[in-house]
Amino acid sequence: MSVNMLNTNGFDKKPPESYLDFFFYNTRAVVMNRKIAMDCDSYTPTPESEWEFKIRSAIGDPATCRFVKEALIYGYKNLKIKKPEDVVENIFLKLAASNTKEIKDVLEEIRNTQFLGVEGGSIRETWSGYYRDTEAPFIAGLISDQVVGNKILEVGTGRGWVSYHLSNLLNKSVNITQTDLFDYREPLVKEYNNFAFVQVNALDPLPFQEGFFDTAIIVYVLHHLDSEKVFKGFLCKLDKVVKHKIIILDDTYVASNHVSHFCYDQSPLIEQFQKLNRWQKICALTFSCSFSNRVDGGGKDVPPPNVFMEFDVLRSILESIFNKALIKSEYLGIPKTKVYLNSEGLFVVEK
């Protein structure tokens, strides 16, 4: 694992003055100890400890922490939360206590806290409505033209809003099989009788007949798979069960010198994100993804994020499995309307 960031940031020499300094100081102590542990031969990181390590790195490294904090404030402004700065400050106070607790417990605690300033309920309830009305329609609009046939698979449907809007855009002329590790779809989604839900497990996520589906949609799911190996196995199986199109939207990043012509309205924080190094970007993506799932989405049953890939790396993995000429890809950056600011790539594979 790359630990560039740790080498460049180290400990502060001066004693901590404010609680935030104290927090950085302590968090960095934990991160540095982890680095020592990770350098030693006998240490085998489990996905859980890697996950925790990345979150501690995100909040312990000043540049990454500045980005994730400002990103959270920006996102909560999109949610029209009153005094988003205060809410985020309170959240970071809770995270500051994480040196004595496990990160997963702190995120669960934040999930169960009703923060002041949120009108009409918790941040989770507010975001659920916002995702339904703003983010999911944006995603459905991005991909609807690409859908072919009427047997559709949506892998890892979550609350189910992407399928819901896609079905509406296509006048309910499609049958959508939605999968997930557990069913936390919203009541409105469950009412659609052109949807069927299949609960899957991580060892057998695609229990379907060869060529059964016309199109598959996979939105923000790939980075939850256990490893790059599982990832490739999953794509090979997908190749078998899907006849025509595979549409993937996932959190990816590009190097800072990547030349891209953004077609989408970008969050102003994209430039700050671009300045982070590779490891900092991975930690920032991990932080943000963990917030969207553990605090606001399905909660503790959602597997932690594991594999965030560079846009070109994901593209080359797809090229190793599918016909290169039939893969379209586009780096989207961070769309302006997002609440959890992860940069994204869209990949469409024609078969």
Ligand SMILES: C[S@@+](CC[C@H](N)C(=O)[O-])C[C@H]1O[C@@H](n2cnc3c(N)ncnc32)[C@H](O)[C@@H]1O
């Ligand atoms: C970030 S959420 C995205 C939810 C939904 N696709 C959306 O965009 O609103 C990721 C989802 O993938 C699910 N997931 C993770 N690994 C999976 C697997 N192997 N098979 C199916 N779903 C999986 C998680 O439980 C979670 O609901």
